[in-house]
Amino acid sequence: MHFLEWIKQPWPWYVAGPLIGLTVPLLLIIGNKSFGISSSLRHVCAACFPGNIPFFKYNWKKETWNLFFAGGVLLGGAIATIWLSNGQPVIVNPKLVNELQRYGVHNYSDLVPVDLFNWPSLLTIRGLILMVAGGFLVGFGTRYAGGCTSGHAIMGLSNLQWPSLIATCCFMIGGFITANLILPVVMHL
Amino acid sequence: METRDISTQPVILKETNTDFEVRSLDTICLNESHIQHPWWHSLKYLLAGLLFGIVLVKSQVISWFRIQEMFRLQSFHMYGVIGSAVVTGIISIWLIKKFKVKTIYGEPIELHPKEFNKGQIYGGLLFGAGWALTGACPGPLYALIGTGATVIIVTLLSAIAGTWVYGRLREKLPH
Numbered sequence: 232m233h234f235l236e237w238i239k240q241p242w243p244w245y246v247a248g249p250l251i252g253l254t255v256p257l258l259l260i261i262g263n264k265s266f267g268i269s270s271s272l273r274h275v276c277a278a279c280f281p282g283n284i285p286f287f288k289y290n291w292k293k294e295t296w297n298l299f300f301a302g303g304v305l306l307g308g309a310i311a312t313i314w315l316s317n318g319q320p321v322i323v324n325p326k327l328v329n330e331l332q333r334y335g336v337h338n339y340s341d342l343v344p345v346d347l348f349n350w351p352s353l354l355t356i357r358g359l360i361l362m363v364a365g366g367f368l369v370g371f372g373t374r375y376a377g378g379c380t381s382g383h384a385i386m387g388l389s390n391l392q393w394p395s396l397i398a399t400c401c402f403m404i405g406g407f408i409t410a411n412l413i414l415p416v417v418m419h420l
Numbered sequence: 421m422e423t424r425d426i427s428t429q430p431v432i433l434k435e436t437n438t439d440f441e442v443r444s445l446d447t448i449c450l451n452e453s454h455i456q457h458p459w460w461h462s463l464k465y466l467l468a469g470l471l472f473g474i475v476l477v478k479s480q481v482i483s484w485f486r487i488q489e490m491f492r493l494q495s496f497h498m499y500g501v502i503g504s505a506v507v508t509g510i511i512s513i514w515l516i517k518k519f520k521v522k523t524i525y526g527e528p529i530e531l532h533p534k535e536f537n538k539g540q541i542y543g544g545l546l547f548g549a550g551w552a553l554t555g556a557c558p559g560p561l562y563a564l565i566g567t568g569a570t571v572i573i574v575t576l577l578s579a580i581a582g583t584w585v586y587g588r589l590r591e592k593l594p595h
Contacts, residue, residue, distance in 0.1 A: 244500030247479030252508025259529050263453040268559040286587035292574040298467035299462040301562050307473020307565025323485045324494040342483035343569045360472025366575035368550025375543025380557040388507025398540040405548020410491030
């Protein structure tokens with residue numbers, strides 16, 4: 232198969248995982264930076280609306296590298312979609328397709344289900360919970376936990392930090408409970 | 421912070437640690453470099469982020485569908501990605517420690533232990549809930565906006581609001 236065709240397919244886990252893992256030594260070697268992304272949300276708060284909150288009063292300018300990194304992730308998303316995509320729908324486990332069908336999710340053309348995540352849906356209760364409440368929990372929870380999937384699950388575990396293992400387990404427990412018990416209720420709204 | 425012998429470097433910032441709050445409770449994603457650079461040196465992080473963003477999209481780990489499969493044990497993909505990423509990271513850090521690898525500027529690489537606090541439990545559970553609802557953690561939020569899912573801008577702003585509210589309530593929350 233032609234290389235470009237191959238690269239435009241979804242990448243298997245054993246290619247993507249090690250590449251993601253290599254971000255850890257890459258950031259350490261190019262500038263002594265510990266991998267983590269959720270802190271960028273904190274730096275935005277510190278830069279734009281610190282209020283009079285001690286948690287946001289620090290020299291955020293020293294951490295601008297993190298905002299450059301976040302900006303790069305956004306650009307990378309665009310590049311991968313525009314030039315490195317074959318436009319095929321996401322292939323999903325038939326069991327999940329079956330379940331989602333009941334909630335009116337039929338479109339698998341994008342990485343996000345466009346039946347659920349779209350601008351008009353913001354005005355529905357279901358859309359508000361998925362996009363706004365969900366986002367709020369991501370921001371609140373990651374800062375409360377002191378990191379996200381990158382900072383705890385990848386950077387923290389790579390450095391064999393047991394608090395990161397606890398955090399990662401809690402991410403998974405919270406996700407399992409929400410996806411299996413709470414999401415079905417939300418989807419019926 | 422102790423000062424280090426990096427006399428070969430032209431500009432050295434003696435660190436006066438005004439960021440106690442940042443360092444004491446949240447050692448994630450910190451700038452351990454003591455050298456000051458012009459802003460355009462940060463473009464290398466833009467490039468690193470760009471590569472990372474491409475992998476996030478191509479591996480589909482930013483897909484809401486993949487996250488739902490993960491939390492329903494319907495696919496090995498996410499576990500394979502995270503597992504092999506961690507193994508690669510562990511080996512990398514072990515090699516960095518063993519060979520005392522330095523940064524491209526010749527600084528010794530610094531790693532900080534993470535302190536346990538109950539926030540990792542409560543916050544972890546809350547973030548897990550948000551992950552299941554939005555299908556995205558903070559990195560994927562940026563990547564998804566890049567893929568053209570513009571409505572995720574609202575989710576990102578909401579995540580920033582969540583971070584702000586945490587900062588506001590932090591003294592009152594159990595840690």
